[in-house]
Amino acid sequence: MAIGFIAGVFMIVQFFVPHAVATQGYELLLDWARIIGAFALVLGIGSLFRTHWDKIRRRRSGYGYNAVTLLSFGLMVWAGILYGTGEGSIGQRLTEVQDGATFEWLFNNVQVPLDATMFALLAFFIASAAYRTFRARNIEATLLLVTAVIVMLGRVPIGEMIYDRMPDVYEWIMQYPAVAGKRGILFGVALGSIATSLRIILGIERSHLGG
Amino acid sequence: MTTLLQRLESIDRRWIYLVILAAVVIPFLMNLKLPVGKHSPSTTAVHDYIEQLPPGSVIQMSFDYSPASMPELEPMAKAVVRHAFEKGHRILAMTLHPQGALMIRRALDEMALEMNKEYGVDYVDAGFKPGGVAVILGMGKDIVRVFEDMDARGNKLSAMPMMRDVADYSDIALMMDFAANSLPLAWVAYAHEQYGLQMGVGLTAVMATDLYPYWKSEQFVGLINGLKGAAEYEDLVEVPGLGILGMSSQSIAHLLIILFIVLGNVGYIVTGRASQRRT
Numbered sequence: 001m002a003i004g005f006i007a008g009v010f011m012i013v014q015f016f017v018p019h020a021v022a023t024q025g026y027e028l029l030l031d032w033a034r035i036i037g038a039f040a041l042v043l044g045i046g047s048l049f050r051t052h053w054d055k056i057r058r059r060r061s062g063y064g065y066n067a068v069t070l071l072s073f074g075l076m077v078w079a080g081i082l083y084g085t086g087e088g089s090i091g092q093r094l095t096e097v098q099d100g101a102t103f104e105w106l107f108n109n110v111q112v113p114l115d116a117t118m119f120a121l122l123a124f125f126i127a128s129a130a131y132r133t134f135r136a137r138n139i140e141a142t143l144l145l146v147t148a149v150i151v152m153l154g155r156v157p158i159g160e161m162i163y164d165r166m167p168d169v170y171e172w173i174m175q176y177p178a179v180a181g182k183r184g185i186l187f188g189v190a191l192g193s194i195a196t197s198l199r200i201i202l203g204i205e206r207s208h209l210g211g
Numbered sequence: 212m213t214t215l216l217q218r219l220e221s222i223d224r225r226w227i228y229l230v231i232l233a234a235v236v237i238p239f240l241m242n243l244k245l246p247v248g249k250h251s252p253s254t255t256a257v258h259d260y261i262e263q264l265p266p267g268s269v270i271q272m273s274f275d276y277s278p279a280s281m282p283e284l285e286p287m288a289k290a291v292v293r294h295a296f297e298k299g300h301r302i303l304a305m306t307l308h309p310q311g312a313l314m315i316r317r318a319l320d321e322m323a324l325e326m327n328k329e330y331g332v333d334y335v336d337a338g339f340k341p342g343g344v345a346v347i348l349g350m351g352k353d354i355v356r357v358f359e360d361m362d363a364r365g366n367k368l369s370a371m372p373m374m375r376d377v378a379d380y381s382d383i384a385l386m387m388d389f390a391a392n393s394l395p396l397a398w399v400a401y402a403h404e405q406y407g408l409q410m411g412v413g414l415t416a417v418m419a420t421d422l423y424p425y426w427k428s429e430q431f432v433g434l435i436n437g438l439k440g441a442a443e444y445e446d447l448v449e450v451p452g453l454g455i456l457g458m459s460s461q462s463i464a465h466l467l468i469i470l471f472i473v474l475g476n477v478g479y480i481v482t483g484r485a486s487q488r489r490t
Contacts, residue, residue: 023352027349027352030345030348030349030352031349033342033344033345034340034341034342034345034346034349034357036342037341037342037343037345037346038341038342040341041309041341104313104316107313108313108317111278111310112278112281113278114278115277115278115279115281115310116278116279116281116282118279119279119280119282120282123231123235123464124227124228124231124232126468127227127228127230127231127464127467127468127471128224128227128228130468130471130472130475131222131227131471131472131474131475132224132475134472134475134476135475135476135479136476136479136480145472145476148472149469149472152465152468152469153465153469155416155437155439155461155465156439156458156461156462156465156466157245157246157247157248157458157462158245158462158463158465158466159462159465160248160249161245161248167248167249167251168249171251171252174419174420174423175423175427178420178423179423179424179427182420182421182423182424183424186424
């Protein structure tokens with residue numbers, strides 16, 4: 001809690017004090033933050049390994065998928081560490097394989113299509129949901145529905161073929177009603193963030209410390 | 212009629228999936244290209260800003276996306292890279308997203324090869340750096356130091372001719388963030404507001420509403436919005452790519468979804484009235 005207070009107050013003060021000591025302290029804290037950021041990756045990897053290994057050990061339903069996840073993870077780590085993406089990797093010295101080739105091949109031919117496929121599935125779910133649940137049940141829902149139709153038409157060339165001012169209507173919706181609504185939300189979020197930050201710095205909010 | 216609508220109401224969703232699949236795939240196979248139409252002011256703003264920069268300006272590009280959003284963001288990233296190279300600008304590529312490192316390779320290397328640009332002189336790939344906001348703030352003081360003087364390929368950044376002119380944000384003429392996440396908010400809050408870095412964004416369409424306020428308040432010089440934005444940029448640089456090709460699939464898919472919405476609502480209204488009459 002004391003560390004949070006000192007670091008928080010220092011970061012606020014240094015913003016307004018352009019002295020060398022403040023700048024050096026600021027840079028030091030940024031270096032620490034980057035190191036902690038790198039550790040977040042280590043924690044993430046540890047958590048991934050622990051969760052999936054636990055399911056495999058207990059033979060939970062579908063544990064084969066967990067095994068595939070860990071094997072794929074191991075394969076990418078092997079390709080990354082051994083062959084890397086830069087010059088002079090360990091793998092190049094041992095096997096004459098071009099740097100980064102294995103890692104990039106796995107990424108481009110396995111990860112890219114799999115990841116893109118997962119995201120592409122959204123199109124099917126949206127189409128099905130639009131058909132089954134997007135109903136004009138009341139005035140608000142009808143307004144939402146009409147706006148959605150205009151926005152969908154405004155974002156494609158065929159909308160302009162149907163009505164030549166459709167992109168202008170879309171732009172008006174995006175630049176005025178949408179921006180107005182979004183700004184209201186942003187102000188709320190900003191005020192909430194300031195309040196939460198002050199609570200953390202002053203030690204009133206302690207949930208981030210756990211327990 | 213009512214019976215038909217009732218049947219449509221309970222149609223197997225796999226038919227809907229099949230129709231959408233056909234709507235997306237067939238235009239691609241037929242290489243159908245629809246005219247792009249009017250350019251959005253937000254896309255034109257990015258193009259015009261790059262256009263007026265003096266040749267040799269350094270444009271920083273952060274490729275903060277993964278393969279999931281690549282179909283939407285890569286066409287616009289390639290079009291902006293092409294435009295920057297055509298105008299004789301230099302590019303400093305980086306990413307704050309772990310999977311962005313290879314997104315840089317796909318978007319930047321291909322364009323550099325095609326346009327005969329030299330690594331280290333015309334462009335540099337600084338790669339992925341974990342740390343988010345700390346990296347953004349640190350780059351305002353010393354870019355080479357943040358990347359520990361090493362690029363994504365294991366070379367010394369400080370030894371590259373291009374990097375001799377790049378110390379911090381004051382040497383960057385424009386920063387473009389291609390993102391499918393909240394990182395543009397961090398860039399605008401810490402790099403633009405604190406260091407005055409001029410920035411533009413390339414976004415997935417679903418994120419555009421969140422970031423339009425920043426363009427309207429001139430915190431972004433411009434905003435490339437989704438696949439339509441990519442198609443518009445390709446049209447502006449006069450090199451059609453996957454953005455323009457994808458517009459035909461997106462057009463037909465959007466029309467189909469609108470048709471589904473209309474059909475679903477007609478069924479809902481008619482069957483609702485029929486059940487009211489029965490009671």
